[in-house]
Amino acid sequence: MSPHFEPISARYLHLELLGRPHRVYVEEAGQGIPLLCLHTAGSDTRQFRGLMNDQRITANFRVLAFDMPWHGKSSPPAGWQDAEYQLTSSDYMRMILEVSDALELDNPVAMGCSIGGRIVLHLAHEHPERFRALIGLESAAHTDAYYDLSWLHRPDVHGGMVCAGVISGLVAPVAPAVHRWETLWHYMQSGPGVFKGDLNFYMIDGDIRDRVDKIDIKRCPLFLLTGEYDYSCTSEGTLDVARRTGASATIMQGLGHFPMSENPEKFISYLLPVLDKIRAL
């Protein structure tokens, strides 16, 4: 293999986020319509490496992704050592809007997966005017906890290994091994208690079942893509949101809960038609 650089550039953005100074890691590739990508709970921007390296996408879209505070190469805020990280719907929404403003994104598309797929439903409900379109990957109105979350953060269990172990079955069994294990590695690198803190939003605070009917897709088009092997955000959960909002929904064959990371090529084959529709809006 000849050495080469990927067409991704990365910078650290300093900004006031949720009223406190933050240092946030931002990656981007391509030019055109801003496509702001939101990673899953306990992971980071590397999940979007396939998208940022695909010219079919970057020819028309400026693909951006940021590591949420506490995640990836973004720092937690000063004083983190004395706090328990807990993601809430309002903080998550505010964070996305404040990062989008700081990056001066003009009428962006936001695309999130899992917790990101849930927050786009909140954005569609509360801030539709801020986005050209929203794409929810593995998006459902609510997910009940199906194991004791305290296992994810305790000193006698390796946090990285248990987080990867918990989510490993959400990767489709037919995913290429290299991408499956890359996806798990991101989880193994997550900071202590961060995945658990994100799940506070995913399984408790972010429940939007009582407001899904109020989403108006005429104010902001909503597209839903869900992998058939995802048992966390199920196909039924996505189709229920689609039925109640009129959003377009596709169940993706051979994919699980981390489509863009576990099998980028297959996922992009489902994403491209959605991006074509957004370009035509």
Next chain:
Amino acid sequence: MIEKIAGLVNADTKLVRRGRFVNTTFMIAIDDSYTLLRVEEGRVTKVAPGPFITPDYSFCLRASRDVWEKFWEPLPPLGYTDIFALVKQKLMRVEGDLHPFMTNLLYFKDVIAAPRQEAKR
């Protein structure tokens, strides 16, 4: 299927390495049929079929025969690919002292799914 687990696991040097710190006895319950599996340093050293009067084990995975058979297919049907998929649907229960299980989840998931390899042959 269950009696094949020891041979399949012990022949998989990468899996044995992943479980090199695991020393425990766990139970698999298929309907009312119970089997104890002893693990020492990642190797399955004993597979003992019940019945038992006073079984001594750390954790138990309990499901119906129909669920286990689907779980052990080479490519299980949707919803049967992972222990947590079954737990979420209340098709499987994981009981007892979960510490060895959760501490070595990536190891135990592959140990318990090992019969899928046999089914492929």
